[in-house]
Amino acid sequence: MIYDSIKKLAAYGLETGLIGKEDRIFAINRILEALGLDEYKEPAQEYSGVVLEEVLRELTDYACEKGLCGDSIVYRDLFDTKLMGLLTPRPSEINQLFRGLYNHQSPEAATDYFYKLSQDSDYIRRYRIKKDMRWVAPTEYGDLDITINLSKPEKDPKAIAAARNARQSGYPKCLLCYENEGYAGRVDSPARQNHRVISLKINGEDWGLQYSPYVYYNEHCILFNKKHTPMVIDKAAFSKLFDFVEQFPHYFIGSNADLPIVGGSILAHEHFQGGNYTFAMAKAPVEKELVFKGFEGVKAGIVKWPMSVIRISSLDRNELAELAGKILSCWRGYTDEEAFVFAQADGEPHNTITPIARMRNGSFELDLVLRNNITTEEHPLGVYHPHAELHHIKKENIGLIEVMGLAVLPARLKDEMDRLAKALVSGEDLRSDETLMKHADWAEAFSASYDITRENVNEIIQKEIGIVFSKVLEHAGVFKRNEKGREYFSRFIEYVNK
Known part of the structure; x- marks a missing residue:
């Protein structure tokens, strides 16, 4: 056998x-x-x-x-x-074939080949990704993508103990390092013998392109600096984003923020995330046009989105990087006490930006999402972070993927929502169940608006989770979507122009 x-x-x-x-x-x-x-x-x-x-x-x-x-x-x-x-073929073979497809066919042909290989080699485990729950939830901001991640296996207790007792290794320095390519792995570090990286030049520097093993959307890729160097959002970062989308115009590329709480994941290694997917935020329209002094040729506006987003676009990537750098510099030092925006406290910086770049109709386009990571006694996890009443659905940081309109929700919700559905159909007291108790206020509020049956309960719950996610994004928005919030946002634009 x-x-x-x-x-x-x-x-x-x-x-x-x-x-x-x-x-x-x-x-x-x-x-x-x-x-x-x-x-x-x-x-x-x-x-x-x-x-x-x-x-x-x-x-x-x-x-x-x-x-x-x-x-x-x-x-x-x-x-x-x-x-x-x-x-799995050697890296040199894969890079040679990728470059041949890129040069003689198209960037799409090259990435199609590499994405398929990353799945065929089992680096992306198709059979696990299929387990993830996915649906689309209509909201006032458009159709938001919701996913409950079930593909990442939980470590067993024996492996956790073995990892704790194992000699700590500094190789590779982190999960994004170039040295992971072909690495055998350990109990505390995944095996990567089937992992391959495409070598690219980004602004003249050596970078690598790979796919995420836990793809949250189509062709979810990671672009990383081959040097283990910290994450920084600056004017040079914007130029790197533009260099990538110029080489791969069918992909978007963006970055988590470079501060904790507001989405910083692996802050120790410079990297961006991209892919061949159009998120709800990219589809969202500009609701207020803007003009930035000295950059009158740049098309600009505020996006209709629950978070605070400035969209700028131009045929000239250098001019766009200059303007983005100016906006970032102004935001880093911006304080508006009435709006509860503080540039720093006790020497700790609070303001940064989550940027997302794409090509649209031949122009470079950049979304600049204003972020602030200040905390208070009332909101110890962050003022511009999901507040406590939403933690029963989403407590984790709001990073790049969530910012663009895709909720990555914890695996626990699958069983919890199954139990909630049964309880709502049967009329069970939600507060008598220790697991469902945290969902009780939410479920009791929305269930009063529906005639819930066994046939429609799951659809209703999924719709309501989408509404919660839209509120999560509203909480993460620095300038709220009300009259005062619009006034505060306009005040910042005036500050940039001064």
Whole structure:
């Protein structure tokens, strides 16, 4: 049976193009080595349409039985990634093919190839991504995307303990470092033998392009500096964004903020996130046109969006970077006590920007989302952060992806919403259930507006979660969408023009 599994994996490699006919015996011998086998008997049966998840489970079951790896999700992932790394082409081969497609066909052809390879190599585990729950929720700001992430496996207690007791390693320095390409991994660091990076020049510097293993949207990519250098949002960052979209005009690219609370994730390593997807924020119209002195040729305006967004566009990327740099510089030092905006407190900076760049109708376009990370006793997690009454749905930081209109919600909500649906249909007292108690105020408020049945309850809950997410974004908005908020926003624009 193990020989059948080996033959199936080799057949999968041939079908997907990970290996060529001349590589087949070589690949089989590498798999035998990984399984501790020194001989192979070719099965008579031929295989096609191999389901990767199934064959990897067969091979990893064998490895567990033989003591080659521990029988838990962490150790199994380390082992099956090692197997897939044996089939994944070398970085030089992939880069050469990518560049050929880019130069002789199109940027889209190049990224299509690389995205497919990243899935075929199991770096992006298709069968796990399918588990994620996704839906679209209509709101006054357009259709927001909602996802409950179920694809990222939870670590088992034994692996957590092993990671705690293991010698701490400084290699790679972080999960974004270039040194992750081909790395075997550890219990506290994922295996990356099947991980590949496309080398790019961004403003003359060496950068790498990869895809996120937990794709939240189509072709969710990460652009990272090959040097382990901290995140900084500055004029140079805007120029880097424009350089990328000029090379890949079918992709958007954006950055998390460079301060904690307001979306900073891996602040220690400079990186951006992009992809081939149009978010609700990109579709949102400009509701108030603006003119910036000295930049009259730049089209500008305030976007109809729950957060505070200035959109600027121009055919001249350098002029756009200059204006964006000016707006950022002004915002970094801006204080308006009446609006409860403070540039700093006790030497800690509070103001920064989440930028998103794209090409639109041949022009460079940049959305500048004003962010502030101040905290108070009433809002210890952040004044411009989801407030406590929304934490039952979303408590985590509002980063780039959420800013653009895609909610990444915790896995716990799947079971909680299933239980809530049953309770609403049956008329159960929500406050008598420890898990549902935190949802009680919210559920009691919206359920009064519906005739809830077994047939419509899930649709109603999904719609109401979308409304909560729109409120989450409103909380994260510095200038609120009311008369006073518009006055405060206009005051900042006047400050920039002065």
